[in-house]
Amino acid sequence: VSRSPRRPSAATLRRGRTADLDALLAIENAAFTGDRLSRRSFRRFLVSPHAALIVAEEAGEVAGYALVILPARARVARIYSIAVASHLGRRGIGSRLLAAAEDTARRRRGRAMRIEVHEDNIRAMRWYEKAGYRLFGRRRDYYDDHADALRFEKPLAKTRIGVQAAVKK
Ligand SMILES: CC(C)(COP(=O)(O)OP(=O)(O)OC[C@H]1O[C@@H](n2cnc3c(N)ncnc32)[C@H](O)[C@@H]1OP(=O)(O)O)[C@@H](O)C(=O)NCCC(=O)NCCS
Secondary structure, eight states: OOOSOOOOOOOEEEEOOGGGHHHHHHHHHHHOSSSOOOHHHHHHHHHOTTEEEEEEEETTEEEEEEEEEOOTTOSEEEEEEEEEOGGGOSSSHHHHHHHHHHHHHHHTTOOEEEEEEETTOHHHHHHHHHTTOEEEEEETTOSTTOOOEEEEEEEOOSOHHHHHHHHHO
16 A cells, blocks of 8 residues: 555545445445445435435545434434445545534534444554544444454534633633
């Protein structure tokens, strides 16, 4: 794997739609070996009022997605899944998807974001830690392969304006 700097992505973010399903499944199946989202689950999440599917698009191609779950009245949102096509990775698309997921949760009055990570997915854990997530728990036997999930959480500032006001005081 090349460690040389890559050109930052010029991907645009938008809401997912039915026409994205084939591309989303291709990314899902390449990114994960188990506990994959099926076409049916993607379809359900696309129309659910408690989910937001954010898609990154680059040069007309779906480059990645983030799926956020926000249960009614709950103040803790959850990244249900996030993935970027491997040939388009390490150019900031994942970080932008993660930030957009957090913005979506904030707009819906989420106070914190949570995520479960497969205990072997060390790279993803380091990545979340860089983005401000902290380990707070473990779910045993969480995945299809009986592996544990490590649980990460990040507090979400109420709004960006609120954060700026706090800094300026
Ligand atoms: C985790 C994942 C979503 C990250 O997506 P991504 O688009 O590669 O993410 P980013 O480019 O924002 O950041 C990834 C790395 O690229 C680096 N990077 C970002 N922009 C870069 C650039 N322009 N040049 C070089 N490196 C860059 C980041 O520093 C980061 O490094 P790290 O992995 O050592 O921390 C992606 O790797 C993926 O789909 N993995 C498989 C699925 C998965 O594990 N999902 C998480 C499940 S919990």
